[in-house]
Amino acid sequence: MVLKSLSDTRWEAHSSAVSAVLESFPEIVGALECIADDQSQKGDTVRETTSISGKMQEFEFVLMLVVWQEILQKFHLTSKALQQEELHLGMCGDLYQSLAAYLTDMRKHFHTFQKTAKNMLPNVDYKESRRKRRKRQDNDGHTADVTQDINAREKFRVFTFCSIIDILTTETERNSKVYKDLSARFSYLTSTTLPEEEYSRCSHDLVTFYHEDLSIDTAGEVKQFQNYLQSRFQKKRTYFTHAKL
Numbered sequence: 001m002v003l004k005s006l007s008d009t010r011w012e013a014h015s016s017a018v019s020a021v022l023e024s025f026p027e028i029v030g031a032l033e034c035i036a037d038d039q040s041q042k043g044d045t046v047r048e049t050t051s052i053s054g055k056m057q058e059f060e061f062v063l064m065l066v067v068w069q070e071i072l073q074k075f076h077l078t079s080k081a082l083q084q085e086e087l088h089l090g091m092c093g094d095l096y097q098s099l100a101a102y103l104t105d106m107r108k109h110f111h112t113f114q115k116t117a118k119n120m121l122p123n124v125d126y127k128e129s130r131r132k133r134r135k136r137q138d139n140d141g142h143t144a145d146v147t148q149d150i151n152a153r154e155k156f157r158v159f160t161f162c163s164i165i166d167i168l169t170t171e172t173e174r175n176s177k178v179y180k181d182l183s184a185r186f187s188y189l190t191s192t193t194l195p196e197e198e199y200s201r202c203s204h205d206l207v208t209f210y211h212e213d214l215s216i217d218t219a220g221e222v223k224q225f226q227n228y229l230q231s232r233f234q235k236k237r238t239y240f241t242h243a244k245l
Helices: 011-023 025-037 043-056 059-082 089-120 152-190 196-209 218-233
Strands: 132-137 143-148
Touching (some): 025 043, 089 152, 196 218
Antiparallel strands (some): 132 143
């Protein structure tokens, strides 16, 4: 697979870029080491390629490649689904909610990602744990240095892996709520079968929420619009996507 360039706006580009690095990992590292060993190369080039090669062969780097490939693929698939013409607002909220649920489930499968990374770098492990010194206050008010061992695997799992998952989950759930709120306000416009009192109630709620933009005549206008749809399609369609409207 050929290496891909990034795009700031397309999930597909990020997903393809990470997949390309992961699938061509041995070839990329081999090429970097070849450049680093080439005596005809400039010193800056040798130092840069040596640094990149070393970083790429750290266990944490490969593990993050594996994790991000999984995450970005799911975001890419969700993004594609959100671009479907027949999609309505309620489904947008459901798609984001399902993505959030998937991310939450990922937390339980850290060992699977770790195993995949270990297969790629069988002789490399986490960086050595450092002993962290922290202050502890005794009952008498005096402080003493306490040495605490930090397991490298747990440190990475908790402070890197879980932190990323939690942030993405929170943002995805926020997006889900935004779409569900919009759906609750606007989705009645796409139906032609609601009772008249339901149209009136939904229109009243919409005008109340957007009181600076909508007038009290909105309910009547919506009802007239529903009558138009029923007349035009002769009740052959009972639901329309927002794009069709």
